[in-house]
Amino acid sequence: MKASRLLHLRCLLQTRSQCRGNSILAQEPSGPKMKTEIPGPKSQQFMKELEKTQNPLSTIFVLDVDKSIGNYAVDTDGNIMLDVYEQIASLPLGYNHPAIQKVFQDSNNLSQLVNRPALGVHPTPQFIKQIDQTLLPIAPKGLECVQPMMCGSCSNENAFKAICIWYANKNRSGKSFNEEELTSSMYNKAPGCPTVSLMSFEGGFHGRTFGALACTHSKPIHKLDIPSFDWPIAPFPRYKYPLEENQRENQKDDERCLARIEELFHEYKKKSNPVVGVVVEPIQSEGGDFHGSPTFFQRLQKLTKQNNAALLIDEVQTGLGATGKFWAHEHFNLPESPDVVTFSKKFQTGGYFAKSEYQPKQPYRIFNTWMGEPAKLLVLDAILKTVKQENLIENTRKTGDVLLNGLKDLNKKYSQLILNPRGRGTFCAFDMPNASVRDKFLVHMRNAGIQMGSCGDVAIRFRPALIFTEKHANIVLDKMTEVAKKF
Amino acid sequence: MKASRLLHLRCLLQTRSQCRGNSILAQEPSGPKMKTEIPGPKSQQFMKELEKTQNPLSTIFVLDVDKSIGNYAVDTDGNIMLDVYEQIASLPLGYNHPAIQKVFQDSNNLSQLVNRPALGVHPTPQFIKQIDQTLLPIAPKGLECVQPMMCGSCSNENAFKAICIWYANKNRSGKSFNEEELTSSMYNKAPGCPTVSLMSFEGGFHGRTFGALACTHSKPIHKLDIPSFDWPIAPFPRYKYPLEENQRENQKDDERCLARIEELFHEYKKKSNPVVGVVVEPIQSEGGDFHGSPTFFQRLQKLTKQNNAALLIDEVQTGLGATGKFWAHEHFNLPESPDVVTFSKKFQTGGYFAKSEYQPKQPYRIFNTWMGEPAKLLVLDAILKTVKQENLIENTRKTGDVLLNGLKDLNKKYSQLILNPRGRGTFCAFDMPNASVRDKFLVHMRNAGIQMGSCGDVAIRFRPALIFTEKHANIVLDKMTEVAKKF
Numbered sequence: 001m002k003a004s005r006l007l008h009l010r011c012l013l014q015t016r017s018q019c020r021g022n023s024i025l026a027q028e029p030s031g032p033k034m035k036t037e038i039p040g041p042k043s044q045q046f047m048k049e050l051e052k053t054q055n056p057l058s059t060i061f062v063l064d065v066d067k068s069i070g071n072y073a074v075d076t077d078g079n080i081m082l083d084v085y086e087q088i089a090s091l092p093l094g095y096n097h098p099a100i101q102k103v104f105q106d107s108n109n110l111s112q113l114v115n116r117p118a119l120g121v122h123p124t125p126q127f128i129k130q131i132d133q134t135l136l137p138i139a140p141k142g143l144e145c146v147q148p149m150m151c152g153s154c155s156n157e158n159a160f161k162a163i164c165i166w167y168a169n170k171n172r173s174g175k176s177f178n179e180e181e182l183t184s185s186m187y188n189k190a191p192g193c194p195t196v197s198l199m200s201f202e203g204g205f206h207g208r209t210f211g212a213l214a215c216t217h218s219k220p221i222h223k224l225d226i227p228s229f230d231w232p233i234a235p236f237p238r239y240k241y242p243l244e245e246n247q248r249e250n251q252k253d254d255e256r257c258l259a260r261i262e263e264l265f266h267e268y269k270k271k272s273n274p275v276v277g278v279v280v281e282p283i284q285s286e287g288g289d290f291h292g293s294p295t296f297f298q299r300l301q302k303l304t305k306q307n308n309a310a311l312l313i314d315e316v317q318t319g320l321g322a323t324g325k326f327w328a329h330e331h332f333n334l335p336e337s338p339d340v341v342t343f344s345k346k347f348q349t350g351g352y353f354a355k356s357e358y359q360p361k362q363p364y365r366i367f368n369t370w371m372g373e374p375a376k377l378l379v380l381d382a383i384l385k386t387v388k389q390e391n392l393i394e395n396t397r398k399t400g401d402v403l404l405n406g407l408k409d410l411n412k413k414y415s416q417l418i419l420n421p422r423g424r425g426t427f428c429a430f431d432m433p434n435a436s437v438r439d440k441f442l443v444h445m446r447n448a449g450i451q452m453g454s455c456g457d458v459a460i461r462f463r464p465a466l467i468f469t470e471k472h473a474n475i476v477l478d479k480m481t482e483v484a485k486k487f
Numbered sequence: 488m489k490a491s492r493l494l495h496l497r498c499l500l501q502t503r504s505q506c507r508g509n510s511i512l513a514q515e516p517s518g519p520k521m522k523t524e525i526p527g528p529k530s531q532q533f534m535k536e537l538e539k540t541q542n543p544l545s546t547i548f549v550l551d552v553d554k555s556i557g558n559y560a561v562d563t564d565g566n567i568m569l570d571v572y573e574q575i576a577s578l579p580l581g582y583n584h585p586a587i588q589k590v591f592q593d594s595n596n597l598s599q600l601v602n603r604p605a606l607g608v609h610p611t612p613q614f615i616k617q618i619d620q621t622l623l624p625i626a627p628k629g630l631e632c633v634q635p636m637m638c639g640s641c642s643n644e645n646a647f648k649a650i651c652i653w654y655a656n657k658n659r660s661g662k663s664f665n666e667e668e669l670t671s672s673m674y675n676k677a678p679g680c681p682t683v684s685l686m687s688f689e690g691g692f693h694g695r696t697f698g699a700l701a702c703t704h705s706k707p708i709h710k711l712d713i714p715s716f717d718w719p720i721a722p723f724p725r726y727k728y729p730l731e732e733n734q735r736e737n738q739k740d741d742e743r744c745l746a747r748i749e750e751l752f753h754e755y756k757k758k759s760n761p762v763v764g765v766v767v768e769p770i771q772s773e774g775g776d777f778h779g780s781p782t783f784f785q786r787l788q789k790l791t792k793q794n795n796a797a798l799l800i801d802e803v804q805t806g807l808g809a810t811g812k813f814w815a816h817e818h819f820n821l822p823e824s825p826d827v828v829t830f831s832k833k834f835q836t837g838g839y840f841a842k843s844e845y846q847p848k849q850p851y852r853i854f855n856t857w858m859g860e861p862a863k864l865l866v867l868d869a870i871l872k873t874v875k876q877e878n879l880i881e882n883t884r885k886t887g888d889v890l891l892n893g894l895k896d897l898n899k900k901y902s903q904l905i906l907n908p909r910g911r912g913t914f915c916a917f918d919m920p921n922a923s924v925r926d927k928f929l930v931h932m933r934n935a936g937i938q939m940g941s942c943g944d945v946a947i948r949f950r951p952a953l954i955f956t957e958k959h960a961n962i963v964l965d966k967m968t969e970v971a972k973k974f
Contacts, residue, residue: 052631053623054632054633054634055848055849055853058850060608062615064611065599065611065613066598087605087608090856096598104600111583114584114588114591115552115578116835118577120546121545121574122550124549125549125551128533128549131537131540151638151857152856154696158695158696164714165711167712168711182707185707185711188716189715192711193711193714194714209645211696212697214697220668221851223672224655224672225655225680225681227682229675229714231675233673345856359542362544363544363545365709368639368695369577370577
């Protein structure tokens with residue numbers, strides 16, 4: 001009898017919460033097991049009900065959170081799917097991980113779970129400890145300040161505000177607000193509400209509230225009918241793969257983008273709408289999993305600095321280990337830290353890290369009722385401890401190699417179907433010939449028991465949990481081979 | 488021995504979680520008890536630590552969530568304060584209420600607490616049930632759709648988007664997007680991202696992200712240095728008190744505001760920036776607790792309709808019973824429901840209710856990773872059941888009478904200090920002669936054991952929990968008398 005099976009049996013004899021560490025894998029089924037097509041009849045019935053109050057067109061299936069475990073999502077029809085999308089890249093430890101269960105079962109945590117404080121006016125000792133012991137240890141080097149928030153979108157919005165305030169403060173040279181600024185601000189007018197801009201990228205995604213949406217350019221459906229800002233939008237590299245065979249051309253593409261970025265800085269300065277910050281993902285995710293080279297990012301940082309703007313790296317989707325490093329921007333060997341780094345999703349809480357000069361000197365400028373949530377930081381702490389104890393970033397690096405090599409093999413075998421395999425860690429993707437093939441492939445994979453995500457026009461992305469191992473990667477690759485044969 | 492004291496003793500013999508219902512009051516101390524000034528030395532020490540990573544200037548004291556109970560907040564120095572501000576109006580049942588504790592102690596809830604799903608793609612049966620059994624029963628009449636969100640600000644932002652989409656959809660007369668719209672939207676330009684506006688009010692507050700902030704006009708410090716939209720800003724009534732002695736003048740003020748609102752509709756239509764929606768609080772809260780008459784709101788609704796715009800009532804601070812009705816706008820006897828109603832704070836989750844025509848026909852237009860949180864709806868369900876079982880809205884109505892009459896008496900006694908007492912339910916406020924007196928009064932009250940909130944330039948607001956009773960109101964009124972004597 002295998003060790004893992006023994007461990008599994010031992011776990012069955014204990015309560016789920018007593019199972020520790022890697023045992024979550026021992027609780028998993030041996031592979032996907034499908035009873036119906038997706039969505040099954042029970043999912044469809046629930047979706048009909050949902051239709052009364054919500055638009056159900058984005059619903060894929062109805063989730064059974066009680067039965068889902070580890071890397072496996074179970075739906076209300078009893079279909080067991082290997083989930084490499086993990087609730088839009090937001091579950092770092094898969095489903096029902098004992099480390100997170102323990103947070104809610106520990107009676108010492110009860111009053112923190114029950115009483116959500118307004119942290120801006122009444123922080124708690126536990127929260128202050130969480131800042132120090134949970135958040136600061138993961139801060140990108142040189143970013144001494146951290147502000148928890150509720151979600152990715154409001155993390156970006158508030159980080160944008162911190163950048164606008166930092167910029168105005170520099171120009172004010174320490175002077176206080178003048179009367180004209182105070183009065184005009186109340187009517188949305190300059191100089192109180194100045195005309196300044198944030199530069200973002202074609203294909204970028206930073207959220208869907210008005211400020212974040214003005215920096216989002218992945219798909220028209222997100223933006224149609226919503227008023228926006230006149231902010232500069234630069235091209236982001238579109239590399240040819242395999243990288244090693246297209247170095248010269250890809251370098252040229254870096255040059256093209258950087259030249260346009262430089263132009264945009266000047267154009268917007270000339271039209272009195274100066275760029276105060278540049279907002280960029282380390283890997284454009286929602287837009288189609290597009291990568292920029294370390295050189296591109298190093299030069300982007302240099303350009304941004306030369307133009308007196310701030311560099312914000314949005315790690316909402318890339319942060320917390322999936323790329324094989326804790327922060328994806330660590331892959332770029334930047335000469336210094338970005339100025340602001342935003343996070344959310346796997347962290348369970350939104351927020352941003354920033355250099356101390358990005359902290360407004362006055363109160364109530366970066367503020368809201370909740371300013372984050374201690375309960376979410378309890379969960380994050382459990383996640384970070386598990387990631388460390390179980391070497392999950394190392395695991396992601398190793399599993400990522402298996403996955404990417406497998407995708408490269410599939411690319412060789414099915415060179416008209418599986419295109420441009422790319423990735424860092426398990427944060428991998430590939431393209432398909434067009435959107436209709438891609439969408440059909442996704443449906444086939446799902447019905448074969450693999451839940452994947454799409455992105456951009458023609459890409460499929462992998463966003464598994466950090467407990468996704470070589471064994472799981474091989475199941476996915478085998479199923480992809482089976483499905484590819486049918487195309 | 489009094490019954491309440493007996494109950495208190497009985498509770499001491501049980502575990503806290505076994506105490507049910509009104510027994511939360513029996514667990515409370517008999518009144519405030521102060522050991523130090525606020526902030527005490529321990530709070531100050533914690534605040535120094537917080538200073539390393541955050542701006543601590545808005546911190547009032549550091550909260551001991553373990554010791555706080557019912558209407559009483561306890562700080563880390565052991566000061567026991569009667570809290571009539573309740574974490575910026577966000578705790579409906581005070582601290583450590585057994586009904587909320589039970590949510591986290593019930594092992595049936597564990598997998599819902601542990602696995603936060605991406606509800607837009609993978610709703611759960613429990614969530615679908617929560618929509619039906621928790622949210623829909625509290626929907627304002629005629630609003631059939633509900634969309635949970637994360638916080639008040641993003642609830643408003645998404646409601647604004649729903650309104651913009653509704654407006655564009657009407658103008659498009661059911662046609663699909665054209666090529667020019669699709670292309671221009673990706674560059675933040677019209678016609679894809681059209682020039683349309685939301686009307687808001689001087690003194691209004693709707694949040695701090697870019698869209699919400701463009702409708703916020705309560706204080707310059709919220710808005711300074713942040714770019715904004717050219718959106719119309721109308722005056723909101725500024726009544727003279729007592730209302731019954733100033734009817735004619737206050738009616739004139741309604742006329743003044745309504746005339747300007749009508750003008751603004753025309754001005755913005757003329758400059759091709761049509762108003763698609765009007766965004767208004769039923770009681771302007773952050774801006775200074777300013778009220779509008781039922782007639783004002785009825786005529787505002789009529790004007791909005793005549794101008795083909797949507798009426799959004801922001802009940803983030805007023806919703807869930809504090810005004811003596813579940814929704815504050817129920818006081819206005821509007822001929823029909825507002826088109827959209829947003830909520831957050833006491834609800835523990837953000838969100839909005841809307842007429843079904845405000846639900847976009849396409850997926851991914853109102854969307855984000857989480858789309859709310861089932862765990863928060865579990866808490867909301869427990870809150871709503873408690874509010875019903877214990878008749879807490881009726882309690883708030885009765886207690887509000889005692890509180891407002893007491894404030895009116897104080898106004899008579901200290902007519903140069905306690906000005907313009909006003910309110911609905913316990914959602915009460917009064918003005919002071921100027922900001923410096925107001926700020927000083929707040930400090931004195933706090934050091935006397937009453938934690939209150941300020942708003943606007945010169946106001947003090949009451950935002951107690953719904954378990955705030957006549958007994959608590961009298962403690963506050965007595966302390967106010969003591970403190971007023973010193974001024």
